[in-house]
Structures are given as structure tokens and as C-alpha cells.
Amino acid sequence: MTPAAPVPVDAGCSATDCLELSARQREHQKDLRTFVDRLAITTGSFPDLGVEPDAILNDALATLVSGADDDASYFTAARRALIAFRDGHVDLFSPDRCGTPELPELMNSAVGACTQPYRDHAVVSFVSAGNSLGLASGDEIIEVDGQGGQAMLDGAFNHAACGVGSSSDSNRRYISATSLLGTVHVGSRVVVLHRDGSTETKTVERLGKPLLCRFPGEGNHAYPANATRRSDGVAVIEVPSFLLPTRPQLTESELTATIAEIFDEVKDAPGMVWDLRGNPGGATFVGLSIVGGMPGLRPGTIAKCAERKPGSRPFQAAAGTSFPFVVRPNSAFAYAGKVAVVVDGLTTSAGDYFALAVSTLTQGKVAIVGAPTSGAYGGVGQGYEFGDIAPLRFTADVMRCTDPSDRPLERRAIEPTHPVELEPSDLAAGRDTVLEAAAALVR
Numbered sequence: 244m245t246p247a248a249p250v251p252v253d254a255g256c257s258a259t260d261c262l263e264l265s266a267r268q269r270e271h272q273k274d275l276r277t278f279v280d281r282l283a284i285t286t287g288s289f290p291d292l293g294v295e296p297d298a299i300l301n302d303a304l305a306t307l308v309s310g311a312d313d314d315a316s317y318f319t320a321a322r323r324a325l326i327a328f329r330d331g332h333v334d335l336f337s338p339d340r341c342g343t344p345e346l347p348e349l350m351n352s353a354v355g356a357c358t359q360p361y362r363d364h365a366v367v368s369f370v371s372a373g374n375s376l377g378l379a380s381g382d383e384i385i386e387v388d389g390q391g392g393q394a395m396l397d398g399a400f401n402h403a404a405c406g407v408g409s410s411s412d413s414n415r416r417y418i419s420a421t422s423l424l425g426t427v428h429v430g431s432r433v434v435v436l437h438r439d440g441s442t443e444t445k446t447v448e449r450l451g452k453p454l455l456c457r458f459p460g461e462g463n464h465a466y467p468a469n470a471t472r473r474s475d476g477v478a479v480i481e482v483p484s485f486l487l488p489t490r491p492q493l494t495e496s497e498l499t500a501t502i503a504e505i506f507d508e509v510k511d512a513p514g515m516v517w518d519l520r521g522n523p524g525g526a527t528f529v530g531l532s533i534v535g536g537m538p539g540l541r542p543g544t545i546a547k548c549a550e551r552k553p554g555s556r557p558f559q560a561a562a563g564t565s566f567p568f569v570v571r572p573n574s575a576f577a578y579a580g581k582v583a584v585v586v587d588g589l590t591t592s593a594g595d596y597f598a599l600a601v602s603t604l605t606q607g608k609v610a611i612v613g614a615p616t617s618g619a620y621g622g623v624g625q626g627y628e629f630g631d632i633a634p635l636r637f638t639a640d641v642m643r644c645t646d647p648s649d650r651p652l653e654r655r656a657i658e659p660t661h662p663v664e665l666e667p668s669d670l671a672a673g674r675d676t677v678l679e680a681a682a683a684l685v686r
Contacts, residue, residue: 331619
């Protein structure tokens with residue numbers, strides 16, 4: 244939905260007439276202001292954004308009044324405010340309505356088929372058996388409810404949803420594509436381009452259990468790392484997250500040691516690919532320990548972060564909160580063969596730092612393959628609740644992170660040295676285009 248032009252914060256305008264807000268909308272307006280003001284005061288990267296809170300609020304309010312006088316329009320307006328902050332760690336949730344049609348979870352599908360970005364639209368990356376639309380891997384989604392191309396992706400991105408904001412254009416593209424089939428509703432019309440060149444319009448007749456689409460391949464990805472040895476001898480280590488598993492509960496050092504044991508199983512391979520696609524981050528120093536064993540490493544500081552003094556503008560660091568991210572040699576991950584790292588627009592936070600360290604400290608010895616990373620370098624901060632009619636909860640990101648030259652890192656995606664995306668023909672044949680490209684570089 245395209246919002247109307249910004250309007251005064253005590254009134255709203257439809258397409259033609261300026262209207263007084265209803266009592267319900269005024270309550271939602273108050274809650275939106277609470278949300279925006281708190282984010283503006285606490286978000287560490289906000290002083291770098293160059294916008295005023297009232298501008299964000301006005302845009303959200305225009306979205307509120309352009310829809311029906313209901314919670315759905317309010318949720319959409321809150322989403323609009325969230326994404327205006329361009330911060331990859333601020334997020335928004337409902338205590339009891341996430342995962343419903345009005346508030347789907349980001350990067351999920353409601354029809355048993357997952358999509359990834361492809362050119363200006365999306366391609367089906369994998370499907371569950373008996374998916375409700377009868378889709379197959381390699382099918383392209385070219386239109387949803389009359390919108391195609393970028394408008395289709397924008398519609399998914401702007402849809403009310405539970406989940407994080409977005410820092411970079413690459414992250415926005417990946418969130419849009421992986422959430423596309425989670426934002427449809429019963430009656431939605433989906434236009435599909437099949438591999439034989441034919442097109443077909445399918446109607447969503449039912450919504451199913453949410454299917455996680457964050458990763459390009461199917462599976463729950465609930466493991467610290469997974470190593471495989473390909474038939475060509477190349478080792479692939481997938482690290483789906485740097486979050487510390489709760490079962491069994493691991494410390495950072497234990498998680499590092501666990502991944503090191505998995506690395507030991509394949510470290511005799513002549514070439515190695517570290518696959519961090521979809522990695523949402525977690526323990527940054529675990530990722531930097533891995534980079535500490537890569538060929539060409541030049542140890543050094545890649546970033547420094549500090550917590551924002553609430554309300555400071557320009558940014559002022561709260562006393563005693565500054566700390567650096569330093570990469571040091573680590574013999575536990577020492578490897579002299581060829582290495583490639585695979586990333587995408589959902590490689591976030593600790594994954595961003597991993598790619599940043601590879602990009603700046605390995606002297607070009609390690610290839611980065613795939614798509615630009617998320618560009619989210621802050622951290623998860625304090626949670627807040629607001630709203631009486633439709634309660635919501637958000638988590639602020641109080642950190643501001645810079646490179647060694649004091650330039651802000653937030654929104655700075657790490658560009659691949661070898662840009663590659665999944666191809667429909669490969670997906671239809673069961674091949675991973677990006678992984679194949681990475682393996683070819685290290686054979």
C-alpha cells in the first residue's frame with residue numbers, strides 16, 4: 244500500500260479530503276508516537292539517519308488513515324515506522340497475534356513453498372510435499388494480487404508483520420522475497436512462470452502452518468554447524484546461526500570449540516566453503532575466531548561500538564560502554580587451502596562482522612560469494628511494550644558501531660567479490676547455483 248502524503252500528527256488525509264481521526268485512530272496515533280519517540284531516543288544509529296521523529300510519525304499516520312479504521316491498518320502503520328529507522332536490530336512483535344494472517348512472521352510462507360529473490364521478483368527455492376498452490380522448485384512468482392516486479396516485493400516488505408527492521412537494500416530485497424508467500428491471504432491470486440515458459444494464475448484457497456524460508460534450502464537448521472564433503476573434494480561448512488543453542492546450553496567458548504570440532508572433520512580438504520546464508524547473527528566473537536584461521540589474515544580491529552546516551556544528538560556514548568571488535572590469529576581454525584565465504588541479504592549482525600573481517604583482513608585471499616549482506620551491526624537492547632487496544636512490543640538497538648575511521652557501519656552491506664544468485668533452472672534440477680559457484684572458486 245502506498246501511503247498518502249505526510250499529514251499533521253493530529254489529523255489524517257485520505258486521497259482527497261482531510262479528515263478528523265476517529266477515537267480509535269487517535270488512540271493508535273498516541274501509541275505510534277510512543278513507539279517512534281522511544282525508538283528515536285534509544286536507537287544508536289538514529290542520529291546518523293538525518294530525519295526527524297515527526298517525519299516518521301507523519302508517514303506512519305498517513306498509512307494508518309489510508310486504510311480501514313482497524314487494527315490491521317495500525318499494524319501496517321507501525322511496520323512503516325519500524326522500517327523507517329533502517330536499523331537491522333530494532334524489531335516489533337505482538338504478544339498474542341504473531342503468526343496470524345494479519346501479523347505473519349517475516350521470512351515465512353503460508354502455502355508450503357519458499358521463495359528467494361530473483362531479478363526483480365522471486366523464485367521458488369524449495370517446497371513441502373503437497374504445498375497448497377502446487378508449486379515446484381524453480382517456478383518464478385511474477386505477480387501477486389495484480390502487482391508484479393518491484394511493486395510486488397514492496398507490497399510484501401511493507402505488509403504488517405512481526406520481526407526485525409531492515410538496514411540495507413539487499414536486506415530489504417531478501418526480506419521481501421522470503422516473506423512474499425507469507426503475506427498472501429485466502430483469495431490472493433498468484434501468477435507463476437513455470438520452467439517450460441508457461442504462466443499460470445493460482446488462487447490461494449487455504450493458509451497452512453508457517454514454513455521458515457530464511458535459508459535457501461529446506462530443514463530446521465537447528466545446529467551450530469554442519470560439514471559435508473562434496474564429490475569434488477570441496478568441504479562445505481554451513482553455519483546457520485551464531486546464536487548460542489539452549490539445548491544443550493553453550494557458552495561462547497563452548498560454541499567455538501563445537502564448531503572447531505566440526506571444522507576438524509574436513510580441514511584436510513583442498514578447498515573450503517563457509518556458508519553463512521540466512522545467518523541471523525549472535526555471538527560475534529565466535530565468528531571472528533573462525534576468520535582468525537583463514538589464509539592471508541592480517542590481524543586487526545574491524546569495528547568499535549558504544550551504547551548511545553539516551554536522547555543524544557549528535558551521538559554521545561554512554562560512559563563505560565565502548566568496546567572494539569578485534570580479529571586475532573586462531574590456530575583452532577588454521578587453514579591454508581582456498582577458501583570462499585557465501586553470504587546473502589539475510590546474513591546479519593555477527594554474520595555481517597564475519598564478512599567485514601574477511602573483506603578487510605584477508606588481503607583478497609578469501610572470496611566472498613553471493614549477495615550483499617544485511618548491513619546490521621548493532622545489538623539487541625531493552626524491550627518495551629505499548630498500546631492498550633492492540634498491544635505491541637518492540638526491542639530497541641542502543642548500539643552505534645563504526646569502522647576504525649569512525650564511519651558508521653549500520654546500513655553498510657558487505658559486497659561480494661563474486662555476485663551470484665540462485666537460478667530457476669538450477670533449482671528445478673536440485674542444484675544450488677551459489678554454492679556451485681563458490682565451490683568452483685576453491686577447487
